[in-house]
Amino acid sequence: MNNKRVTSFDVAELAGVSRSTVSFVFSEDKQSRIRPETRQKVREAAEKLGYYPNASARALASNQSNTIGLIMTRSPRYIASDNFLPQIIGGLLDIVKQEQLGLLIEWVEPGQQIQTYLQLTRAKHIDGMIILTPRFDDPGLTALEQIDIPCVLMGQIPECNLPYVDIDNRASAKMAVDYLIELGHRQIACITNAATAYSSASQRLEGYRDALKAADIAIDESLIRMADFDAASGYTQMKDLLIEYPRFSAIFVASDNVALGALAAIHDAGLSVPEDISLVGFDDIPEAAFYYPKLTTVHTPAKEIAEESCHLLMQLLKGEIPYSRTINIPTQLIIRDSARMIERSHITTN
Amino acid sequence: MNNKRVTSFDVAELAGVSRSTVSFVFSEDKQSRIRPETRQKVREAAEKLGYYPNASARALASNQSNTIGLIMTRSPRYIASDNFLPQIIGGLLDIVKQEQLGLLIEWVEPGQQIQTYLQLTRAKHIDGMIILTPRFDDPGLTALEQIDIPCVLMGQIPECNLPYVDIDNRASAKMAVDYLIELGHRQIACITNAATAYSSASQRLEGYRDALKAADIAIDESLIRMADFDAASGYTQMKDLLIEYPRFSAIFVASDNVALGALAAIHDAGLSVPEDISLVGFDDIPEAAFYYPKLTTVHTPAKEIAEESCHLLMQLLKGEIPYSRTINIPTQLIIRDSARMIERSHITTN
DNA sequence: ACTGTCGTTTAACGCGTGTTAATAACCTCT
């Protein structure tokens, strides 16, 4: 019906007050300045007219957009098979809604990082951002350090001073591999979750190495493979591994997504888990408990990570000095069915 | 360094032209109005100063935000385990980036729909929106029909005239069940993907009924269960089904996510797929090809759906009249390993 | 009745850009 746009002026007119008063009513913080009855009048008028404060005008005048950005560092092709993402988005949406903020999602191309980050923040599209799985080789990060833009990394980059929220990837991976060693395995392969340009991938790989070293097991580089986030890459890498070098009784796969593919490759090779090969995953995505066999894996509390990131970012936005600029979320090994004690039978099997 | 905000005025000054000229240069469509050399000068000045046009000011002046919204109808709890979502987001991000648009993600609570939709569009946070898996019982949709807001549904709602992009859920589900019937199955159970308030769920259930009717098989309501998007609900429903009513040789599970849980329940019951029970899924999420057994399922081209939705919305935004306001994307039955011809052995097994 | 005080309300300016209508520059042709 009412095709005209409703502005605060209209509301003011109907309520019999000035436009400023309307503005005061709608900026909650200084409520004390307005008399309750006046505020009530304004609210009613706004309601009657169907008034919604214009976000752009507000952003322009106040110089804040009340929107934060979630920056993804992979291409849509890989985003599409990232089962960790929904958990992150779910967690963020929850908080962002409570806080009346908007959530903008963006994908940044390699090589475009600096420009994209600057564009997003300088243009005030967003007040601050959360960078999901940052990369070592991201030149934009140092740019962000210099300019003072509110920003939180989901994942840690060594020698980078930006605030971050992360798990201890290295220790968690070590915990997983330690478990395999405890079970008697000595020949343990590894498939990473991604290329080592991603900090989580290289850190998890380090954890794998740590565990072997601590147990005095020589590291066999040919037992290490790099996957690419998704099940398909896990399948490929596992298949290769089985063909080229079948001398291992256990494997640490640094992502449940990838592990699913690995499982399929093992099945296709006529072997089974954990009878022939023990497998420990990483992430504990919701589906991991339903894989066949149910995955023993490192639980990464995605929701908590999302929430902490969001809170940290909001503190930075408000100018509060956070208790700590770096937050580590504890992980936990979830023991299910995909790993077991090594058996003699294995040796004959392979 | 340059802590002052750079405005088009600064650029104009450096380039020795007026602010309007700068504005013309940055609004690509009317490029012809500016002499190439002038444009070049402006571009260089902008580059040197690190100028990024302010999004809010631009949105305010032009009355368009160059941002579209992706509206989710479920709670974060269910969003977190939606493996279809990454594909949608990946697809949208791809196009949105090409078109220089922003993508805002929002979750709408039941009961808040009208308010949320109005708020988002009237406040010009977004120019238009895509509503993911709309619900029958969403009163906001009729509101959207009346007011003229660019909007595309990902999923069809009967008696709703809003533009939509969808697959033919009913026919696709029938195709899946037809296949089971072809394989000789007569006692076929069904677990839906969600509550029937979601259009896709009720439509897929109808397709299941259609197939049985067409084959003159009586419909046994006790063989029908409703799941809730995720594997956990699939597990629960399947377990119930196996305990209460084990007289079926095949099952149609209207979502791969849910199917994963169902598979786990079947395994836990000591049965196997497809030896004891044949299963056909729906969606063909990327992981489906790696489940155990590899899922026979209906391929839903998520990326294409995302792209078409986005394109349709953009046409609406530009005021072009689209070739068609409703787009149906064809699906396809992907035959893998989870369904097979019925065997006599089955009868003894159950 | 007048002054002073405190708590409300308002006028007016600024945020940075898009865009129209008018001006200026330039070129061609007689």
Next chain:
DNA sequence: AGAGGTTATTAACACGCGTTAAACGACAGT
């Protein structure tokens, strides 16, 4: 060289709201 026509540029207003400083009104005390 001047008129007419085309193109390049600019001045000025609009967009809707936040916010500061000033105006206003009520009220108490002398």
